[in-house]
Amino acid sequence: MKPLSFFAEEERCRQFIEMVRAWALRYPVSHAAAHSTADRELAGDPDFGRKKEVWHRDGFDKVYEVSWLNVFGPKLVETVGREHMLSTPAHRIEELPNGSVLLVTWPTATDFASDKARIAQARAHAHLRPDLDFDTVLRGLRERSATLAPVEPRFHPDVAPLLARVVDRIPIHERQRKIAEFNEWRPPEPKEWLPADAALPSDVENPECAREQYSLHGEHLVAMLHTEVPSISDKTSESLTDTDFYFWREDFPKTRPREVLDEYVVPAVGAHLGQVLVHHLGGQWIPRKKLMEAQVLVGNRVWLPFVRAHHYLRSCESLLDYSLTQFFREAEHHRATGGEGKRGGPGPT
Numbered sequence: 059m060k061p062l063s064f065f066a067e068e069e070r071c072r073q074f075i076e077m078v079r080a081w082a083l084r085y086p087v088s089h090a091a092a093h094s095t096a097d098r099e100l101a102g103d104p105d106f107g108r109k110k111e112v113w114h115r116d117g118f119d120k121v122y123e124v125s126w127l128n129v130f131g132p133k134l135v136e137t138v139g140r141e142h143m144l145s146t147p148a149h150r151i152e153e154l155p156n157g158s159v160l161l162v163t164w165p166t167a168t169d170f171a172s173d174k175a176r177i178a179q180a181r182a183h184a185h186l187r188p189d190l191d192f193d194t195v196l197r198g199l200r201e202r203s204a205t206l207a208p209v210e211p212r213f214h215p216d217v218a219p220l221l222a223r224v225v226d227r228i229p230i231h232e233r234q235r236k237i238a239e240f241n242e243w244r245p246p247e248p249k250e251w252l253p254a255d256a257a258l259p260s261d262v263e264n265p266e267c268a269r270e271q272y273s274l275h276g277e278h279l280v281a282m283l284h285t286e287v288p289s290i291s292d293k294t295s296e297s298l299t300d301t302d303f304y305f306w307r308e309d310f311p312k313t314r315p316r317e318v319l320d321e322y323v324v325p326a327v328g329a330h331l332g333q334v335l336v337h338h339l340g341g342q343w344i345p346r347k348k349l350m351e352a353q354v355l356v357g358n359r360v361w362l363p364f365v366r367a368h369h370y371l372r373s374c375e376s377l378l379d380y381s382l383t384q385f386f387r388e389a390e391h392h393r394a395t396g397g398e399g400k401r402g403g404p405g406p407t
Contacts, residue, residue, distance in 0.1 A: 062094060065167035074167075075127060075150070079160055082129045086156050089118035089134060093125035094170055099231035100202045124183040126167045126175075132157030138186055147181045171203040209237040214244055216387040217378070219296075223303045224378070245379055248388045250362040250369065257353055257360040260345050268345030272352065275329030282326065293334050295390075298382040301330075306377045319371050325349060327371065328364030331382050335361060338386075339393055357393040361385070 065071050078092065091098075105113040106122040120137060121130075135143055135157065143159050144151060150162040163182050164175040180196035213221045221240050228236045252258075262268045276293075279301075283290050287304050289297040305311075311319065332354045335341035341354040341361070350368065353360035363385075370380040 062168050066169070068165045071166050075160075075162055078127060078129065079152075079154070082158055082160065083154055083156060086131060086158060087129060088131040090129040091123075091125035092127040092167065094167075094206070096206055096231040096233070097170065097202055098123070098125070099229065100205060121183065121186040124161070124163060124179055124186065126163055126170050126179075128161040128163075130159045130161065135159050143186065146185045147178070149178065171206055173200070173203075176200055176203060206231070206234060209234045209241070211237050212241045216384045216391075217245055217381055220299050220302050220378070220381060220383050223299075224306060227307060245381065245384050248366070248380075248385050250366040250385070251359045251389075252353070252362070254355060254358045254360055257344060257355065258346060258351055261347050262345045265343075265345045268352075269343050272329045272332060272343060272345070275325045276333045278322065279326035279330045282323075290330070293330070293337050295334065295338065295383065295386050298331070298334060298386055301327075302377060302381045302383050305371075306374065309374050311371050311373050311377070320368075324367045324371055325364065327382070328352075328367035331366060331385065332361075332363035334386060335363065335389055339389055341389075356389050359389070359392055361389055 065074065074092070078090070082090065101123045103123060104118075108116075118134065120134070130138070130143065140153075140159075143161075144153055146161060148161050149164050150160070152160045154160060161182065163178045164170065169175055170179075176199040177196060180192055180199055183195050184190050184192040211218070211222065211225070225233055225236055225240065260268075280290050283301065283304060287297065287300045289300045291297075310323075314323070328349070332341070332343065332352070335354045335356055336343065339356045341356040344353040344355055344360060346352045350362070350364050352364055353362055355361075366380060366382070366385050370376055370382065372380075
């Protein structure tokens with residue numbers, strides 16, 4: 059159930075517990091639990107550090123973890139000791155007619171990570187596992203609470219829409235840590251540009267034919283991604299973010315042969331990026347015989363979209379470091395401020 063805040067009210071939690079109780083009476087199980095998914099993943103569920111074949115064979119054969127709500131089947135109850143289990147300190151503990159035991163550590167599920175709830179969880183776990191030290195268990199639970207503590211996103215504004223989508227794909231138990239990491243991270247400033255007065259003049263015999271070739275390269279990207287990234291046909295800044303996210307989600311630089319990336323994908327991405335600069339920032343292509351030298355004039359700078367695409371597709375990490383989204387935003391900001399500022403990008407490579 060999402061969100062976890064749905065279970066902030068004690069009465070709603072009680073109703074849920076009663077539902078689980080009725081289900082456990084009807085369908086006996088060896089073990090069942092209701093808890094925060096993120097916290098369970100931090101606990102190591104479902105293998106708890108065991109090899110796959112071992113946990114598939116043995117299952118939850120001892121109390122590896124105590125969740126907010128637990129149903130311990132008859133076999134597990136006997137393993138622990140029925141009387142010992144029924145004496146567990148808990149918000150609610152009940153022996154069911156079929157031999158199972160229902161155990162709830164705290165009145166509400168939403169605040170499972172509060173310190174009081176963690177103390178209750180640690181007491182129950184240490185009681186059911188006398189071989190575990192209460193202080194050690196509690197320390198581990200508090201560390202998990204700290205890991206899961208909500209972190210307010212403060213991403214770099216140029217790439218915030220992209221990073222928000224990336225975070226949503228991160229495993230839930232690692233998400234807050236990744237938000238904190240992205241809050242501190244700043245993408246490198248784009249270097250794929252030259253001052254307009256240092257632009258390389260066009261050296262092609264037919265500039266219009268060259269621009270048509272760039273358009274054709276761009277259409278290759280549209281053909282490649284139109285199903286997975288429908289917005290790519292719009293040639294907007296939003297479509298660049300959609301493209302960034304798709305390449306990152308698919309681990310594109312890892313999963314495609316390098317020769318295919320360099321020969322087909324880099325020209326397609328660079329041309330598409332250049333077309334977006336032309337369509338939305340009033341840019342003008344300055345064609346060159348060498349693709350990596352082709353430029354788009356925007357304001358007082360010329361931008362090198364094919365060089366950016368080359369840097370972009372080096373690795374999965376570079377998809378964020380050299381995102382298409384940030385490149386567009388930098389060109390947009392620079393046009394808006396009249397072109398004053400830093401000079402001296404590295405030029406074509």
